[in-house]
Amino acid sequence: MDPALDRLPCGFLSFADDGRIVAVNASLCAMLGHERDELLAERHVQTLFSAGGRVFYQTHLFPLLKLQGEVEEIYLSLRSKEGEEVPFLLNGRRRENGGRFESECVLVRMRQRSHFETELLHAKKAAQKASRAKDEFMAALSHELRTPLTPVLMVATVMEMDPTLPEEARAQAAVIRRNAELEARLIDDLLDHTRIANGKLSLVPAPVDLHALLSHTAEIVKSEGTGKRVEIRFEKEAAEHHVEGDAARLQQVFWNVIKNAVKFTASGGEVRVVTSNDGEGRLVVRVTDTGIGIAPEALPHIFNAFEQGGISTRTFGGLGLGLAISRAIVNLHHGTILAESAGPGRGATFSVALKTLPVPAAPEAPVAPPPIMGPAGLRLLLVEDHDSTRDVLARILRRAGHEVLVAGTGAEAIKLARSAGNFDAMISDLGLPDQSGLDLIKAIRALQPAIPAIAMSGYGFEEDLRRAKAAGFTDYLVKPVSFNHLRALLDQVTRA
Secondary structure, X not given: OOHHHHOOOXXXXXXXXXXXXXXXXXXXXXXXXXXXXXXXXXXXXXXXXOHHHHHHHHHHHHHHHHHHOEEEEEEEEEEOOXXXXXXXXXXXXXXXXXXXXXXXEEEEEHHHHHHHHHHHHHHHHHHHHHHHHHHHHHHXXXXXXXXXXXXXXXXXXXXXXXXXXXXXXXXXXXXXXXXXXXXXXXXXXXXHHHHHHOOOOOOOXXXXXXXXXXXXXXXXXXXXXXXXXXXXXXXXXXXXXXXXXXXXXXXXXXXHHHHHHHHOOXXXXXXXXXXXXXXXXXXXXXXXXXXXXXXXXXXXXXXXXXXXXXXXXXXXXOOOOHHHHHHHHHHHOOOEEEEEOOOOOOOEEEEEEEEEOOXXXXXXXXXXOOOOOOOOOOEEEEEOOOHHHHHHHHHHHHHOOOEEEEEOOHHHHHHHHHHOOOOOEEEEEOEOOOOEHHHHHHHHHHHOOOOOEEEEEOOXXXXXXXXXXXXXXXXXXXXXXXXXXXHHHHHHHHHO
């Protein structure tokens, strides 16, 4: 026998068509407790098999070797010298050797394979656990970052809109508001990246007029260009400009792409946003800048997460997630997003192409709601354990004409609901120190079944929204809460 076969960590066995054992290596002898000479002394191969293995040899193994010439990963049991059944995985082939046919088989003991499979299973479980831990960390991080932004954003918004303040003070408040919104956008990018990685980014499709959406986007990015002295020009030339899509997600795409163009364009430069139809039933939006451009070797990686075309995020800021998220959103819309550049210093063009729709029929004009006479004057229960958020929100709501009773815990809220009579609405944080807001709404609804309830939370995953709605909340606001959004919800309560 070739000495190399004796050094194999697995078993090797060769037998003739009449069943006589021709060769066996030292590893197989050791695993079964036999002496090699004993096995080679006119022993039939079937004497090595267990009872079940002998049947399998006669009905499957040997017929397959004769028919196919080889077999792969056949599971069978051999019998040790002490009578113990030892499971093996067999791979074999039948070949001619000196005028007679022999079957050569390699046998791997299943205990070894089982060990590897167990290790793989443990590794898989560890990876799943790490993934869950990462998701939980991202959710907790989101909550902790969002919560203190709420009072900042609310105070800045109210100051910016206060006509009694000097123009300079209102402009400074606008700077604070924009930067608070930017921080919230960065947090949203982190959460969106997690959603994409887990396959949980979802859409709410409907007909969208992309020209109208771009007009809205123009208002959002206007301050970006003004602050950097970069001109942003919109040229809406497409004749067909309706698509099927999620308006909020599509706006996120164009906000990301245009913001990127401004970020990488020097002061005094230009960003052009041009729409057209390509003759293939698609609307194409091209965002072209006069910025730093993209190196050819970086183009294939420009839509990867945490990359900015080879430019350090320290230089231009941001997380390097915007384009990766934009590509995922466009892909979900069955569209394409491409990047082009003639090289460093020569600008870049990002193109988004989406399938167009026929112009949808105009909806019937909605019936105008009855005017609100005088101040809203709602009686509100505000439940929030973050002191600054609770104090600022209560003060703003009272200035808006509402009566506000506040609670810092679920127990205090239930006590107020029992002692202070009915409320027109409840606004509650979900992460309270003594209980979940999901439990609180059930207790409040037991006392006042029809109360409208608005949830506030730093957790922004779809599952958080679903659980809040299932528990009984009417609406869900992700922190930092926009006062304008909250005011709109309260106006709906007033009209109701």
